[in-house]
Amino acid sequence: MQFNEPAGETLFDNAKIVGKAHTRIDGPLKVTGQAPYAYERYDVVEGQLYGYPLGATISHGTVTAMDTAAALAAPGVRTIVTTLDVEPLALGMLNVARLFGGADVMHYHQAIAVVIAETFEQARAAASLIEVSYEQGDPADYDLDAAFERLQGSGEPDTLYGDVDAAFRDAAAVTDQMYHTPGESHQMMEPFASIVDWSDGGQLTGWISNQMINWTRGSLATTLGIDKERIRIESPYVGGGFGGKLWLRADTVLAALGSRAVGAPVKVALPRPMMMNNTTHRSATVQRIRLAANADGTLKGIWHENVSYGLPGGRGENATAQTPYFYASETMRVKNHMAEMPLPETADMRAPGEAAGLMALEIAMDEMAEALEMDPVRFRIVNDSQVNPSNPDQPYSDRNFVQCLERGAEAFGWDASRPAPGSRRDGDWLIGQGVAGAFRGALVQPSGARAAIENGKLVIETDMTDIGTGSYTILAQTAAETMGLGMEDVDVRLGNSAYPVSSGSGGQFGAVSSTSGVYAACMALRERIASDLGLDAPAFARGRILAGDVDRPLLDMTVEAVESIEWGDFMKQYQKATFGAHFVEVGVNAYTGETRVRRMLACCDAGRILNPVTARSQVIGGMVMGVGAALSEEMALDTGRGMFVNHDLAGYEVAVHADIPEQEVIFLDTLDPIASPLKAKGVGELGLCGVAAAIANAMYNATGIRLRSYPLTLDKMLDQLSDV
């Protein structure tokens, strides 16, 4: 199905199932422990052996020797594959750190061996017996501030329009500050895990915890140098990914190499302490943001420059991602840099770019509102833009940011008169409120599905994944709605490379793309049925096919169709994004500087909300992640050693239950006919965007102390809190 023009009136405009609250259909399987996660798939293949990975313990350099004799002699050990046994493996799509093979070490905990044994404990014990000699590479510079100084002003701006210098010269108010965001680690609950059967070196089957079946299949083919057709992947349930599992990772590669070496299926999970340095993460950023405004609050200039780090050829974290598109401004200069550093690979983490960018930009907006003595809600409204600010010929497909701010402010009880910082108190707690805008691009990807009536069920098959997001449920809703069936009539099967290629789960494009793909497949099925029965545009309702005198049950048939959604060029005429406004109230302890969030509210504009329950879960989950990003999450870099030190969940503090207060989510439930046939956009990343800045702004409102370096921990504020 080609999506070649804005969606007109569709069956979803009178929906009975889509857009209605439906708890996740895979919920019972999950809460009863029956949802099969990759590592626990004992039933899929006989004779599984355990692989345990060994990580390099230098930041960069070479492995000069590995002595595996003691490990090989340890009880239960079948074989060991070391990185020196294997030619450097080719790189999978979009990744720059080699997963295995060869003597070069590019980062700490890069996989350098896998021990295969009969039990997990045997493999683990033996792995620690391997002796490794290294030659450490030359000392590296990990100073991102220095990198910013060095790179600032260099290179062609990514976005440049208007006379920026003049704008700053002539402005009524200017702000100019540096902002820091730390490295962040996905730390999803389920670790990276794979079972791979490549026993005979021929057909390869992988049961993997992965967000993107087709990408990973392709990357695995490239990495192992085999034909993609020889690879089958299953990933029906994924215990969280946040972008970390977009890629082929070392667990799969080690399981594959181990399986071939030992001639049996092998399972490998990355131990939690290895996850932070072995896999990808969100780079730290250093950002400078200058704003210039007219007395009426309209922006005259936005100047945003960012640096993050990455391995050679990598992408870092483009914290300027939102800036050219979010606020109207007379002039703009935006530049993103990446500094090369021998650290673990930096790549996508939930809302890559925007999450870190809005952490800074939305503080800057608060600072400018204050400089202008304006309500920060009003200031943002004044600078709304219905067109792409950096390309005014391109309108937004649908943008209701102003309504997000207005409705959110009203529901939250926002005090537009802005009590002076430090003026509200509840016992020892200084109380403050903050607001921030949220922006996240609305991407789409081609997405296919098979829809079939088989054995009295509507079966939907697509290689789409459900990473805890609710894909099973919204795809069932889409299919049931389109075919005039009930939810109980639909059997959704996901995460299998035998099924048509979907968008996969990433970049908050999964829900919108895969529901569109399923819609396309169901429409193809309807056409197929119509032509098989020789009917002209029959109706599908209440489980029946209706046309003139014809009234027959749909589920009695056996019929199938495969189709995918392809996105037409007309969409490029528009800028598409999702929007939101976050409102937060915090208490900051006047004595200790401890910050606790007291309430949070998000008002979101993301097109049709396919299922308010699962969408709400996505947004509140994003808000939780935002609390962690604001207050505690930080990958602690040892700059002498080039590795992240706090590489477990005791050291890397994500938010816990006690950190999370009442959360309220309001969906505008707008319709965006340019976004997809369902007029929907994604929400999976929007909920995170801007949260941390809203907290930072609330902390400022509470204390009068402006923190610009995340996480906003008490040590950064203690000496500025008033004497006790």
Add this chain to the structure above:
Amino acid sequence: MRQFSYEKASDPGAAAARAAEVQGAKFIAGGTNLLDLMKLEIETPVHLIDVNGLGLDTISETEDGGLRIGTLVTNTVLSADARIRRDYPVLTRAIAAGASGQLRNKATTGGNLLQRTRCPYFYDTAMPCNKRAPGTGCGALTEGAFSRQLGVIGTSEACIATHPSDMAVAMRVLDAVIETVTPTGMTRQIPLEEFHQLPGDTPDQETALLPGELITHVTLPAPVGGRQSYHKVRDRASYAFALVSVALIRQADGTGRIALGGVAPKPWRRTEADAELPNGARAVIARLLDGATPTEENAFKITLAERTLAAMLKEA
């Protein structure tokens, strides 16, 4: 985790004797700390002696009006005990501020006192660490290392780790005494003050226990009354070790006792600092942390301790 053998002990004296006799033996109680450390091969005992069958799981009253706590009393039971809550509320508060409900259900009194540091370099066996691998150096004291959580006082050039227990900090202000049985069957009484050792040149030696010596009880002297409080400051609201914690007992006349957690290799108390309590937080902390040698990253702990105490004194 290395291979190990396992036995169940049925008598405290015999357990201690066995532990001294078998090279590389260790006791296991709740296992919440030891098993984690074994999985990472930070601890590599070759033999485990399970003390859970020793029956030392009751709290009884002593002749002088105190309480005698069996080493196997879990943190959950101890913190919820009506006598503890009434007469030693600082202890209830401290325990409840630690770990999580599930962990406290398993964690025992003796095990809690003997839990090991949370220094991240101690936890990564590829890193130098004088505590884990004597003579390899201190990973946390090299240029560019991460030391935000670590100790500011009582530390040494060999090690700046803290003792992470909350319970022990409260026990320290309560002047708890540890009772043990030695491998030769003798019983010993060790004041908590003398139990944890400062690192000096031997940070691997953490306590006054002899090889094989088993903790059987912890005794609390008769209640001292006063207003008792425990304030644990951390980056998130729960399930994190203290940046700084303060255990305070304050009498009506303004005198009292104070101990700090999160700042030193042991629960940190100085009687001369107690004496400053009537003079306010600044005076107390100046005395209590006099001689501190913080790193640049953790110097804030001194200010934090003072401000935390100030908040508590205002209420007490």
